Amino acid sequence: MATGGYEGVVIAGVGQTRYEKRTEKTVQHLLWEALDAALGSAGFPMRRVDGLAVTAFVLPPDNVTVVAEHFGLEPRWLSQGAYGGASGVIGMLHGARAIQAGDADVVACLTADVFDVASHMDLMDRFNSSVRDYLGPYGFGGPNGIYALHTRLYMDRYGATREDFGKQAISQRQNALLNPNALFKTPLTMEEYLNARPIADPLRLYDCVLPCSGGDCVILAREDLVASQGGRRVRILGGGEIHNFPVEDVFSLRGGWERFRDRMYEQAGLGPSDMEFVQLYDDYPVMEFVQLESLGFCPPGGAAEFLRKRDTTVGGDFPINTGGGQLSAGQAGASGGMIGVVEAVLQLRGEAGARQLRARRGMVSGYGMVAYGRGLSCSAAILAREA
Amino acid sequence: MEPKPSPRLTAINQPFLRGSNRDELWLQRCVQPACRKFVFYPRVCCPHCGAGALTWEQATGRGQVVSFSRVFRPQHESFFPEAPYYFIAVRLSEGPLFFSRLDHQGLPVETNLIGRQVRAVFVQHTPEQRLPLFELC
Numbered sequence: 080m081a082t083g084g085y086e087g088v089v090i091a092g093v094g095q096t097r098y099e100k101r102t103e104k105t106v107q108h109l110l111w112e113a114l115d116a117a118l119g120s121a122g123f124p125m126r127r128v129d130g131l132a133v134t135a136f137v138l139p140p141d142n143v144t145v146v147a148e149h150f151g152l153e154p155r156w157l158s159q160g161a162y163g164g165a166s167g168v169i170g171m172l173h174g175a176r177a178i179q180a181g182d183a184d185v186v187a188c189l190t191a192d193v194f195d196v197a198s199h200m201d202l203m204d205r206f207n208s209s210v211r212d213y214l215g216p217y218g219f220g221g222p223n224g225i226y227a228l229h230t231r232l233y234m235d236r237y238g239a240t241r242e243d244f245g246k247q248a249i250s251q252r253q254n255a256l257l258n259p260n261a262l263f264k265t266p267l268t269m270e271e272y273l274n275a276r277p278i279a280d281p282l283r284l285y286d287c288v289l290p291c292s293g294g295d296c297v298i299l300a301r302e303d304l305v306a307s308q309g310g311r312r313v314r315i316l317g318g319g320e321i322h323n324f325p326v327e328d329v330f331s332l333r334g335g336w337e338r339f340r341d342r343m344y345e346q347a348g349l350g351p352s353d354m355e356f357v358q359l360y361d362d363y364p365v366m367e368f369v370q371l372e373s374l375g376f377c378p379p380g381g382a383a384e385f386l387r388k389r390d391t392t393v394g395g396d397f398p399i400n401t402g403g404g405q406l407s408a409g410q411a412g413a414s415g416g417m418i419g420v421v422e423a424v425l426q427l428r429g430e431a432g433a434r435q436l437r438a439r440r441g442m443v444s445g446y447g448m449v450a451y452g453r454g455l456s457c458s459a460a461i462l463a464r465e466a
Numbered sequence: 467m468e469p470k471p472s473p474r475l476t477a478i479n480q481p482f483l484r485g486s487n488r489d490e491l492w493l494q495r496c497v498q499p500a501c502r503k504f505v506f507y508p509r510v511c512c513p514h515c516g517a518g519a520l521t522w523e524q525a526t527g528r529g530q531v532v533s534f535s536r537v538f539r540p541q542h543e544s545f546f547p548e549a550p551y552y553f554i555a556v557r558l559s560e561g562p563l564f565f566s567r568l569d570h571q572g573l574p575v576e577t578n579l580i581g582r583q584v585r586a587v588f589v590q591h592t593p594e595q596r597l598p599l600f601e602l603c
């Protein structure tokens with residue numbers, strides 16, 4: 080018997096701004112563009128939004144409350160994500176709980192950022208106090224340096240190779256070529272991947288995301304407020320989050336999804352083999368490997384072998400990051416935690432254009448908040464279109 | 467060029483930063499008899515048992531490399547002239563994990579440092595502050 084699910088709530092709309100390497104727009108502008116697009120998709124006017132979950136790294140000194148003022152909203156529920164790349168999924172799950180509890184009827188789950196490489200590195204140098212005081216002074220290289228250590232250890236412990244990571248990066252690039260909003264427009268070859276500029280070895284350029292600008296949004300609503308939309312309503316079948324797991328081991332090469340995945344699958348009444356796509360948090364290929372293992376698709380250390388046997392492009396038997404993911408579409412800061420949600424909803428609504436799958440259900444996963452040696456937060460959800 | 471980013475001196479981390487200026491590595495240690503674990507980075511409470519009573523002890527400065535990377539693209543321009551350099555995670559013999567750099571000369575690029583024994587060496591980081599790097603034993 081599934082317990083604690085997300086009944087009574089539907090994902091009613093979805094929106095994404097243009098992703099750009101540079102923009103003159105402010106983060107508030109990108110937040111509004113994503114919200115406006117998603118409200119148009121849901122068929123709601125702005126004033127129907129009475130709940131708002133916002134995550135944007137460059138938003139300070141503003142915050143979600145000031146965003147509500149800026150947009151002329153009168154919300155009775157607000158939330159601001161403090162979980163880095165796990166915030167997109169978590170904002171959606173918390174928003175759904177608010178609707179279930181009657182604290183809001185229409186919740187906009189919203190992320191955006193204005194980034195380039197320099198501003199990304201500047202933010203990461205002082206991301207939180209342990210990073211600022213105990214990593215930055217040693218020249219840690221930002222998240223690239225941290226995940227270089229995890230990648231090195233993963234390769235050493237499990238025998239994964241650069242080619243294993245490259246295969247996934249190349250597949251996502253193929254997916255990105257079918258996504259007009261992806262920033263990378265040309266195929267990636269294994270030779271280019273292996274010989275790219277070294278960033279923090281074993282990581283090279285195409286193991287690292289391209290910081291960019293953009294915004295993403297989904298609209299949640301109480302189900303009775305949303306017409307059936309011709310079967311395009313999407314539901315949250317299960318979800319969860321965990322933070323600082325495992326508490327005593329920075330280099331466990333696990334994210335924590337194993338801590339809640341059984342409950343999530345039980346809520347959904349589904350298992351890993353029922354997923355028709357997976358949108359993973361791909362800040363680095365190694366974290367995709369860890370997610371596949373922690374989410375139960377393969378045993379610990381088994382992701383390389385699992386992926387060697389599968390085709391993860393949109394035409395393949397196990398599609399991953401069907402819009403190209405952050406590695407090939409771009410990482411618009413905190414929107415990196417929402418790009419997978421938006422892609423999953425587009426796929427389930429049948430609005431994914433040239434990269435459209437025939438899929439009724441899939442998974443999206445989030446991960447983030449780099450601190451003293453690892454990301455602290457992880458999240459995931461199972462989404463499905465209504466029959 | 468901007469100066470290197472430096473740790474802020476706080477009421478919590480003073481013994482660590484002042485110790486570094488004397489070329490000594492100091493760690494917090496939980497006083498709870500059932501715990502007694504060492505702690506780094508400096509905290510207001512023991513992350514192993516939650517108790518608030520932590521003392522400071524001088525550490526051996528010895529440890530073992532957990533993982534390493536040659537950083538070609540530092541996060542801050544003040545490190546650019548030194549790149550590439552080895553960023554390392556060290557498991558101190560007292561228990562805590564310590565992120566730092568390897569002070570090295572002429573190390574062959576293909577060297578696998580995982581599991582290698584290291585010891586702390588102190589370098590002048592800014593005019594005011596010395597910090598522990600590590601060298602291979």
Ligand SMILES: [Zn+2]
Pocket residue numbers: 496497498501502503512513514515516517
């Ligand atoms: Zn203790």
